[in-house]
Amino acid sequence: MELGHYHGVLPKLITEVPGPKSLQLSKKLQSYESQNVTYLSPHFPIFWDRAEGCNIWDVDGNCYLDLTSGFGVSTMGWGDQALVKCMQMQAGLLYHAMGDVHPCPAKAELCELLSEITYERWGLGKGKSILGNSGFEAVEAAMKTAWLVTGKRRIIAFESGYHGLGYGAMTVTGRREFHEPFKKQLADIASFVPFPHYLDAGDNWKEPFVFQLEELLANQDYGAILVEPIQGRGGEVVPPKGFLRLLRDISEQYGVLLIFDEIYTGFYRTGDFFACEAEGVYPDLVCLGKALSGGFPISACVGKEEIMDYWPKSTGEALHTSTFLGHPIGCAMAVESIHYWKKKSTQKWVGQLSKIWYEALYRLVQEHTCLARLRGRGLMWGLEIADGNGKVASQRTEFLVLESLRCGMVLLAGGVDGNILSLTPNLALENNEMVWTIDSLRDVLTLAEEL
Secondary structure: OOOOOOOOOOOOOOOOOOOHHHHHHHHHHHHHOOOOOOOOEOOEOOOEEEEEEOEEEEOOOOEEEEOOHHHHOOOOOEOOHHHHHHHHHHHHHOOOOEOOOEOOHHHHHHHHHHHHHHHHOOOOOOEEEEEEOOHHHHHHHHHHHHHHHHOOOEEEEEOOOOOOOOHHHHHOOOOHHHHHHHOOOOOOOEEEEOOOOHHHHOOOOHHHHHHHHHHHHOOOOEEEEEEOOOEOOOOOEOOOOOHHHHHHHHHHHHOOEEEEEOOOOOOOOOOOOOHHHHOOOOOOEEEEOHHHOOOOOOEEEEEEHHHHOOOOOOOOOOOOOOOOOOOHHHHHHHHHHHHHHOOHHHHHHHHHHHHHHHHHHHHHHHHOOOEEEEEEEOOEEEEEEOOEOOEOHHHHHHHHHHHHHHHOEEOEEEOOOOOEEEEOOOOOOOHHHHHHHHHHHHHHHHHHHOO
16 A cells, blocks of 8 residues: 545645734743643644544644654544443443442453453463553553562563652662652662664674673662653653563563563553564563553553462552542443454554655655664654754654644654654544555655754
């Protein structure tokens, strides 16, 4: 399947970004929200009003193509009718329950399905779950599980890795800018090692990497290795082939748990159902979220049965819970989403789109000097921006994000240095919309080269 030529009507150049209604809402946020949360500037943000497929409309009536999937949440596409009906039906029946006391039926169904699509599907027996509301909660459940299993407090994590900003998850997030303001309050339980990039690693990456890991693991106080199979917010960093297998072998050799954070990479984001499946390497614990429900806050830490059973049986007070654990709407939407992900037609369409995106973006890299290289896999891509004309790459990337918004595309800057133009499109993008997107990116990149 190749991109053709398109003559239809799609988002047009927007003269006022943000528009007057968005500016008015920005002023309200500036008055009433913590100034650290939403980035406000004369050119940012737009306020979303509604969404359908891959299109979003802001409060000023402007139409955009969403190339972020809402932080990777809406991989299915916005407004999927089966998902909408499921949400409406569940809300009409029951929109809150008592998740760890008197739960809803969908909670049991979801936990069964999570086992089915992970450890049972991988041929490793039954899996058991701890549900949460946000991705970082799944990570913290995994960290607690590792402590219960091993009795060892330290965790090996990776530079540039991102696992969320709760106080537990923050300790294993390899981004200094998030640590520094709270450094004196954070527990020192993580050691960070470099995450190898297959584009830079060459053929001799293994020996120094193994040496560093084994030097750490010689200290008997490590209970887990936590890793994203492909780094997302770190800038779409794909590791060398054999990297996950090496982690699996080392974790077994030293008796530590291997935890995969598939919150971003799961549910076909990188071309496979889960990113780890590209190498056929499976973790002891896997953290899921984002596209799990397609739009409702819910996450899960899923582990092998024998590992999860280190948690003691509840005697009426759970050791890890929350008011909204196993929320009826979230569980129902996750069940509906999983049925979608299990379809063979979904897998086939992901494969087709992944190939189209790779070929189209690779051509852009060949055409434009402001692009250093293409990073990523499947439906997770990063265009690495080069310095030029006295502008550092991060400045160029910021320009590209803002200019893309004026052209009608919602994009994000990624990477530790802010030099990656990140694209995480959803599956609803049609051929004509892809043609328009690539043509529009070409125009914006040409402008960036003139900076």
